[in-house]
Amino acid sequence: MPSRDSDTHLSIPAAHWYRSLAAAGLHNPEVHGPARYWLQVEGSFTRALQRRCRRRFHVDVRYQGFDFPTPEEARRLRQPPRRYAWIREVRLCGDGEPWVLARTVIPLGCLEGPNRVLLNLGSRPLGAYLFSDPHWHRGPLETGVCRLESPAHPRLARRSLFHNGADALLVSEYLLPTLYQSSPNPDL
Template sequence: MHLSSPTFPFGNGIHWFSAATHTELPPAPLQDWLLSRGSLTQRLKNCCNRFDVQLLGEQWITKNPQEWQGDEQQLWLREVLLCLDGTPWVFARTLITPALLQQQQQLEQLGERPLGELLYSDNQFIAGEIDVCHIQQGSPMCELAASLQQPTSAPLWGRRRHFSYQQLPLIVAEVFLPAAVDAISQR
């Protein structure tokens, strides 16, 4: 599977809502996955024989006020695909402040290692509330899914979680691709 880099970043323009107040969520079992408080990485690993991270890109970006409310103007962006037995299940987008990168330099050097392992193995990372998104047809996320031979016949769902490390913020967003939605619905 090869994606051309001129399309990076993929996750721009997603509108997020508080999961606690959003009234229209998908039915179970996908809702359970969206609202799960534990490590998505670990949960995905439990569903496959081989778990891989495919790095789509990483770079410094100028903040989008709709996505980041902090004072920082520049953020480190990392986008990956989480693949189970060779099939992309989840698109993940991480935003990290320069101050956090100075404290945790390993965040900038993850490469194809899963971020979730670090976040849930270090008790100094504090997980916050979950936001959700509902992505309609024609969005860049749906185009990404189609490029992965996973055309969308229904809207995509995602979740976003705010983390902090010694008061320094980090945001991780995860969108469930059609292959994941199909597999989850059969569990």
């Protein structure tokens, strides 16, 4: 399992980085240009990223294990703040570069029965599982700008709850500038 201690691309301790983003919250000013497209992708975000690749898409798992969600994540999931969940932190990379940092919080109740597969995704995309299982449905997409001052952090983010009956998990995706500044989406 990759270490959670550092993220060489960002030169920041990875555990601090992902948790600070998850705790930052979003505010929602108007976003224009190619970044707007990426914030509003419907359906599988992974599929959209794969279509943008010229060569190769891969998931770089930075950390996964049982941990506490941030207070903001627990509030969003409507669970007590100090209840363990399965946390998965990954970089979604295209053509050898990290494009998106993603953090998923999966409450323990979501990991029963056939959903235990969520514990063993490895480098497989989470979205591939969620969008192929008819029991999982994405709720409204929240988009915006992270409330962080450091220029080393990505500013644009999106998040949504995925529901399976009474269970829900939270997926947060933080867009790195290499995704939307280097070349606009070819579909625009």
